[in-house]
Amino acid sequence: METYTSIPEDLKLAVLEKIKPTEAERKKLTAVQEELASEVKAAADKLHVPDICVKMVGSAARGTWLSGTHDIDVFISFPEETPRKDLEKKGMEIAREVAKYAEYAEDRHAEHPYLNIIYKGFDVDLVPCFRVASACQLKSAVDRTPFHNEFVKTRIEGREEDVLLMKQFMRGGGVYGSELKTQGFSGYLTELLIIYYGSFEKTVKAASSWKPGQKIDIMQHSELEHTEPLVIVDPTDPRRNVAAALSLDKFCMFIDHCREFLKSPELKFFFPSRPLPVEDKEFLEILESRKSSQLAIVFETPDVVDDVLYPQLYKMEQAAASLITEYDFSLIKTGVWSGKTETVVMLELISAALPNVKKRIGPPVWVREHAQKFKGKYEGDENVFGGYIENGKYIFEVQRKYTTAKGLLEDRLLNSSLGKQVHQSVSKGFEVLEDAEICRLKDQDFRVFLRKWV
């Protein structure tokens, strides 16, 4: 174990000054929450839906939200025995009634439908749910949230600032957010870490020695084996790993972030400077200095939410990588970026071109049947440069099918296993930009991605 000096108090204060909601912010939030609760009750009464409870959940309800974020989660809970159809119908009717006073409303869908509204500047989710006796008897995943709320609320008091510090610290390390795009730490997971380790500082110190398989079971009630790198058994459900969505790389990035921070605790770990977009000239200079091959597969961004889009993009990234390596190109790395109109899968290769000649290694000469079949296939073929025996095996030098990675992708990418919406979009058309051609992509957010890429 390495020893560290403590994290300076004034550093924490400096961070909190930027992220802790002000008294005014707090008051406004409370007022809006109360208003929303009344609106829901009123709507239920108006629509003659009895036995409804309104629950404020999420970080706003627990005092662990970051200043500047304006998210409120309002759960409209129905008795457990309510038929699902009724819950969905009536729940949404109530939500729509509330939405009459909103600036904006949009139907959304998780396991069941919910309504997202903008209400007095706040981003509010109105979520119908079942009121179940315990989190083990869930009817759907959202029903779990009130239990999380209960568990955290009673234990986090006095440590809200540690949660805020940790959330901002994770943001700074690029590992905050459990949506499928990020595959990082959720808010609830962060709160559990603070509850378990006791403080921001203790969590950072502990995490810097984490190894895959790290398990935290606050309630000592785990019922299942988990294989994810980090296992935080849900205190409200002995079968669930709260960190199931955390990827190995985000797990490791967090460990690394903790270690580096402990070496020199500075503000930049909470507020890293945002990289500047790369300009054409600089990008061309970087290409010249790296001398590798950059390929950008560009297509129209499919019109689906991130949680649908990103798993498909990561799948496509994998598919492109497999295709490229299957045909002998050497990959340096792959990446994904998606903007409003265009989406890009990036590939960096040792070289985007290969010689015409390709060496085919056959079976050993003495494995007679196979060897003769192999030889028969290539000998005398006009696409064959020549043949010989090497290490006891027949070798034929044949014409390579794809001598450029671009040609390969253009010809075979659509045969790869792609997700539904990505496949649809790529089918409509895509282009493969090489090196300097990538300057065609002007989106400034892409240029920021490109800065980190090269």
Added chain:
Amino acid sequence: METYTSIPEDLKLAVLEKIKPTEAERKKLTAVQEELASEVKAAADKLHVPDICVKMVGSAARGTWLSGTHDIDVFISFPEETPRKDLEKKGMEIAREVAKYAEYAEDRHAEHPYLNIIYKGFDVDLVPCFRVASACQLKSAVDRTPFHNEFVKTRIEGREEDVLLMKQFMRGGGVYGSELKTQGFSGYLTELLIIYYGSFEKTVKAASSWKPGQKIDIMQHSELEHTEPLVIVDPTDPRRNVAAALSLDKFCMFIDHCREFLKSPELKFFFPSRPLPVEDKEFLEILESRKSSQLAIVFETPDVVDDVLYPQLYKMEQAAASLITEYDFSLIKTGVWSGKTETVVMLELISAALPNVKKRIGPPVWVREHAQKFKGKYEGDENVFGGYIENGKYIFEVQRKYTTAKGLLEDRLLNSSLGKQVHQSVSKGFEVLEDAEICRLKDQDFRVFLRKWV
């Protein structure tokens, strides 16, 4: 087992017509052999060396020599108890006495010294040896030859033509000759195959189904395990594998040659057309059509015999290949050619250039000590493009040390493990020719090598 029609008699006759010594050739050889025997005896008498026997050994003595070859092996055998020093001194004195009548003489050295002379147009080796009771009690390797001679002579009668056919057939397949350059079949080995299988045809048929580990033990007296692909236990020495010098590839080339011949028995398997030297224009066209990278390491041919030179060249070929692949270049194949003045180690690569950027994969982040050491080594270094975490491991993109294979070879080839004389010669200077630059090498024999190469 596949079935074949027999090898046509007229094909065999057509071959024999070209390779079987004529009656005149035979008579001349016999006459010269007798002359040499008398000369040796006369010399021994003159020098007062008693108890000397003269033995004619080798293919000339067994009637299995190919027309046009003019090799005679004269063994001058001394009593077993002769001190080695005396044998060498007196043996060479006798040989030199005989050499007085020769057109040319040259001292050579195997396990002990012998004299090579040109005598009436014949290439004659005069070899002093011990007269031991059996091949197991050898004092040196040459002493074995008379035993081989005895064994073959008594068994080969009537099958000399089969030996001739087999020798020429092996020549046609490029597998004849057990010297270290070729690593193929020796004459004695060929004779043993004919003795064991009974005829040229039977040998060809059997060999086409050989597998590594094939063992033939005519005397059923093997005393050792051998690991070579083909094991022919020496009938005169139960511990020796006559095929020990045969390489796996020559073994396989012979199998392949036999199979192809049996499919369509034609004259070309005995007398393949010699490839024409490649001209500049054609070579440039081939380069353009293959689009791979050709490198020729050229240096002065060391002044040593082939049996010393070639093992060193093959070692250098291996060393260059290891160096090239160690530094991430992808090898297609390697080869060696040596002429009177210049020697060439050829390398064909996927590409002779690599990008500046090289991906260094470090230990997993959670193997803390190693991981931090790795990170500390690269982070902030000016030769590092960037770093990230991938599959749980630290990755750094660093400046590649050698971006061209030529630069790599020029800088590090001499640090490789090279044989003594080759190292001496390469140390004096070498150049690395790339692609079209290879046209600088005009030697017509090299151009023939190049034809087979591309």
